[in-house]
Amino acid sequence: MEGPSLVIAVHELRPIRNKKVQSADGNSKLIDIAKLNGATFVEAQSWGKHLLLIFSNTILRIHFLMFGSYRIDDAKAERVPRLHLKFSNHDLYFYSCSIREISKQDYETYDKQIDIMSDEWNPQRALSALKKHTAEMVCDVLMNQSIFAGVGNIIKNEVLFRLKIHPEKKIMHLKNYEHIKLVEETKNYCEEFFEWKVLNILKRNWKIMRKKNCPDCETQLIRKKTGQLQRWSYFCPYCQPAVTQTYPTRMGRE
DNA sequence: TGGAATGTTGGAAC
DNA sequence: CGTTCCAACATTCC
Numbered sequence: 071m072e073g074p075s076l077v078i079a080v081h082e083l084r085p086i087r088n089k090k091v092q093s094a095d096g097n098s099k100l101i102d103i104a105k106l107n108g109a110t111f112v113e114a115q116s117w118g119k120h121l122l123l124i125f126s127n128t129i130l131r132i133h134f135l136m137f138g139s140y141r142i143d144d145a146k147a148e149r150v151p152r153l154h155l156k157f158s159n160h161d162l163y164f165y166s167c168s169i170r171e172i173s174k175q176d177y178e179t180y181d182k183q184i185d186i187m188s189d190e191w192n193p194q195r196a197l198s199a200l201k202k203h204t205a206e207m208v209c210d211v212l213m214n215q216s217i218f219a220g221v222g223n224i225i226k227n228e229v230l231f232r233l234k235i236h237p238e239k240k241i242m243h244l245k246n247y248e249h250i251k252l253v254e255e256t257k258n259y260c261e262e263f264f265e266w267k268v269l270n271i272l273k274r275n276w277k278i279m280r281k282k283n284c285p286d287c288e289t290q291l292i293r294k295k296t297g298q299l300q301r302w303s304y305f306c307p308y309c310q311p312a313v314t315q316t317y318p319t320r321m322g323r324e
Numbered sequence: 325t326g327g328a329a330t331g332t333t334g335g336a337a338c
Numbered sequence: 339c340g341t342t343c344c345a346a347c348a349t350t351c352c
Contacts, residue, residue, distance in 0.1 A: 071330055071331090072330050075330075119330090119331080119332095133331080133332070134330085134331085135330090135331045135332060135333095135347080135348080136329065136330065136331050136332090136347090136348075136349080136350095137329085137330090137331090137347090137348050137349040137350070138331090138348085138349090139349085139350095149349095165348095165349085166347085166348050166349065167348095168331095168332075168333085168347095213331095215331095215332095222330050222331075223329085223330060223331085224330050225330085279330090280328095280329090280352095298342095299331090301329095301331085302328085302329070
């Protein structure tokens with residue numbers, strides 16, 4: 071789950087704000103579930119890919135990783151939730167996610183300026199951070215959660231295609247204007263991701279993610295695990311040429 | 325239908 | 339002891 075989806079989660083949890091936990095259960099091992107009984111759920115907040123549940127007596131940090139999910143009322147059949155909270159008006163379920171309790175001090179170290187979905191997100195900080203990671207591949211830097219908190223693999227691939235940048239290009243090999251575009255377009259795409267996700271039309275707006283051919287030139291896309299993170303990159307070898315590579319022949323032309 | 329995939333972590337290995 | 343690497347986890351989708 072990527073940053074924009076977390077913002078949606080926060081919104082969906084608004085009706086439960088300031089409600090008392092009537093009962094709590096689940097199979098989460100790392101938290102003291104009993105402690106939540108009788109506590110008041112104050113509100114949810116997000117930071118990057120973290121969902122923070124603020125209670126009267128503690129703060130839980132939820133990370134959905136690849137397969138995590140949540141449900142309001144509509145429990146999944148035959149599945150034990152990591153955490154289930156019963157309120158007077160709703161039931162809240164979290165599945166296959168990582169849940170941890172964090173301290174007030176941990177909470178205060180969250181820096182909104184690097185959360186791509188925050189109103190306080192600071193593009194200048196991201197830009198100067200790029201200059202500290204010049205020897206790294208752009209695919210890794212975009213997914214670096216201490217630079218672009220909330221950016222995930224979908225956003226990475228879609229942004230790089232929009233900018234026609236090869237995922238394995240090093241930051242130092244990008245032009246100055248490309249550095250600026252990278253920061254700007256990542257924010258833009260995140261906002262669009264959010265809108266599409268709300269309307270349930272995210273996937274149909276993917277240009278390159280899990281596609282076979284380039285939407286612009288029909289060239290067969292490359293699908294490769296790239297960078298230190300070894301996450302799947304989808305890219306067009308024609309539209310997003312590598313630094314040293316010679317341009318491949320455009321499909322349909324010789 | 326099996327394999328791929330919106331991700332991070334903890335600990336082994338060096 | 340610091341850094342790097344990789345297995346583990348878990349579930350939906352096509």
